[in-house]
Amino acid sequence: SQQGEEDPQALSIQEGENATMNCSYKTSINNLQWYRQNSGRGLVHLILIRSNEREKHSGRLRVTLDTSKKSSSLLITASRAADTASYFCATDGRGNYQLIWGAGTKLIIKP
Amino acid sequence: DAGITQSPRHKVTETGTPVTLRCHQTENHRYMYWYRQDPGHGLRLIHYSYGVKDTDKGEVSDGYSVSRSKTEDFLLTLESATSSQTSVYFCAISELSADTQYFGPGTRLTVL
Incomplete structure (x- = not known):
């Protein structure tokens, strides 16, 4: 079963708007990661946030982590058509070598 | 981009035939993973490796086997392909356990 649950499953916004997607998880973690997948391509790592961090930025991306609520959010500011993709969160909550993946949020940026 | 290649990139095969997918890395990363991705x-x-000749099962390992005889190669074998194994298969590598993973371009497998 998937630990990470992204919300919403799909999101459609206008170019230039901000996009926010959320991830919830069930067990304690050491880190949480966000990945992007363009249609027909492999996943690309976006950002990793550790359990002792609350917020992290990378370019137009902002990730927050609330370990008390077992949730994370990914904010993409000033969205562009090229941001159209599926976004996945992954956690290390199994305590072994594996990541636990959510089912993803499909983001569509309308021109 | 991390140096990961997968071969073949596309394959169509028939039920009951054996299939081997190859993942090759040039990054010397210790951990390698095989995933499948299906709609929904x-x-x-499927399986993962934490070193040469060290492998373990993932959540959907039935019908699949793997081998890793050297650091750079991780092979996924479907001993007798079934239609339920029609999927897109991704290989990933990681330098550290349960840390950032780098993905290959994927192999689209169709079992008729």
């Missing part, structure tokens, strides 16, 4: 299921781990 996200990524599901």
Whole structure:
């Protein structure tokens, strides 16, 4: 079963708007990661946030982590058509070598 | 981009035939993973490796086997392909356990 649950499953916004997607998880973690997948391509790592961090930025991306609520959010500011993709969160909550993946949020940026 | 290649990139085969997918890395990363991705299921781990000749099962390992005889290569074998194994298969590598993963371009497998 998937630990990470992204919300919403799909999101459609206008170019230039901000996009926010959320991830919830069930067990304690050491880190949480966000990945992007363009249609027909492999996943690309976006950002990793550790359990002792609350917020992290990378370019137009902002990730927050609330370990008390077992949730994370990914904010993409000033969205562009090229941001159209599926976004996945992954956690290390199994305590072994594996990541636990959510089912993803499909983001569509309308021109 | 991390140096990961997968071969073949596309394959069509018939039920009951053996199939081997290859993942090759040039990064010397210790950890390697095989996932399948199907609509509505996200990524599901098939098998993973934590070193040469060290492998373990993931959540959907039935019908699959793997081998890793050297650091750079991780092979996924479907001993007798079934239509339920029609999927897109991704290989990933990681330098550290349960840390950032780098993905290959994927192999689209169709079993008729």
